[in-house]
Amino acid sequence: MLITEQELDTLFSWIEEYDTIIIHRHVRPDPDAIGSQLGLKVLIQNAYPNKRILAAGTSIESLTWMGKMDDLSKDDYKDALVIITDTANQERIDGAHYDEGAKLIKIDHHIVVDEYGDLQIAYPEATSASQLITEISQRSNDRLPMTDEASELLYAGIVADTGRFLYSPTPDTFEAAKVLVGQDIDTRQITDRFSETAIKEARFQGFAYENIEFHEEGVASLLITREIMEDYDISEDATNIVLNIPSNVKGMYTWVNFIEQEGDNPKYRVRLRSKGPAINHIAQAHGGGGHAMASGAKANSTEEMEEIMKELKEITTEYKANLA
């Protein structure tokens, strides 16, 4: 358990005190942002049916299955308690006026880069904001008892941010999951929402598994032409479902997809990934950039595509030599 008693006491007394409570989360929300936001909304509304509990921010079509946002105006913030979930810095808060309430609370699991709010419940040790909201309910002494609806939202948030318990689950993560599956929820259905694919996408994955080139240097590559996208009826964005196939293949440390463009400038969009050496300097040298293990670039010709392959093979060979 992460949250201090003092933080909980302040949180519950402010929830008790204010009749309007507005909950924000970050822009471009993922299921943990929405799950923590709407999960907390449902918990407070259930415990205090006479209060106005509002969710602020843009609605995202792909996540409407989780619930809807409310329409808000500046007036709503008068004498309101404002809670921000899953958002490390104020620039990323979705929605205006968040600083015009009576009190501001931050509930977040990211590394602390911006200490905002009158109360900050910020624990980078938590896998997700949804895990923290679950802990708040569990330790509320029935002031915010868990409900089935909140449980579905929070379970989705935890599953999304941990890659279904793959990324660094701790005892607290499983304690939260235990609380949530104690409610009447269909965990399989929630999880399936994240991984459901269409038949045509399954066929396209077949193409990828059959055609990825696995090079002895530990580099895997796949060329996706316009013709292939047409044959499989797959949009350029949707091609990324096959990007990480090589991540599980024995002996592969870096991999790349070359996606043919409509015109010639650039000729290929390049998606670079690694579980070994940093690859972002290669991306930077080819009109792109990104993270050490996940970058994007461009190749203006077949020659530039071959150059990128050569550079990837060099750094991967060097990386493998240092492993041994």
Next chain:
Amino acid sequence: MLITEQELDTLFSWIEEYDTIIIHRHVRPDPDAIGSQLGLKVLIQNAYPNKRILAAGTSIESLTWMGKMDDLSKDDYKDALVIITDTANQERIDGAHYDEGAKLIKIDHHIVVDEYGDLQIAYPEATSASQLITEISQRSNDRLPMTDEASELLYAGIVADTGRFLYSPTPDTFEAAKVLVGQDIDTRQITDRFSETAIKEARFQGFAYENIEFHEEGVASLLITREIMEDYDISEDATNIVLNIPSNVKGMYTWVNFIEQEGDNPKYRVRLRSKGPAINHIAQAHGGGGHAMASGAKANSTEEMEEIMKELKEITTEYKANLA
């Protein structure tokens, strides 16, 4: 928590009483069979360093990372306590002489079809035998305290049998996971062990993604002939890496793999899975059995294969009708 106090008392008193304890599990072991067997071995050996704790059964190359089996002879069973994990019926126990010890204990999570043993700790509500072994340690009042090594084995067993918390995790499942990650283990490394594939396995997945038949009734099927196994250099056991591909495909509720056998009796080994209707009665009608959502059967002819398909389509159509 599932196990009764009385069962625990008997178990611990017998572990205390016998100087030789031999642990078996089922033939063709999966990580839960090995995890529960070797996890229990490690726990008892740690608590009782002077006892002889032995693991019986054939060694399986693909699971040697979990540990090794011991060499056993008939004499070892004299005055020994024998414990069988993860095995519903005696025919499936791997290793001889299991019934020649002083006492026999069954610890299992399958539906009870064969009531064997002087003590039966059998809970189909548990996701895995490894979950039950974890509960035994947790409720042992420090008579069998958890260790890092046992924790790795048991976590592997739970992850394998639940498809990493996908198949029906309960509060008890997450309670067990919580106990295990409280030890010093690398959950990511354990999980990666399950997903690492060889290049030839990636190619075989390509074959499967391209050739699975997705039927409009919501049933997916794949026929894996001897010729295909030869072409891709894939053993019959290894074919199961493609079994669950349809689980994520939109509109599919049941799926089946028919694996051609060397001889004609049976002609096909049948692996049945579902995320909708129970399919074990179909398996039972065709020389097999198993869980509601995961069963195995046999088909002695192409006609019987078609019969199984027909039955699957019927129950899946009915299931879908009731969904709407």
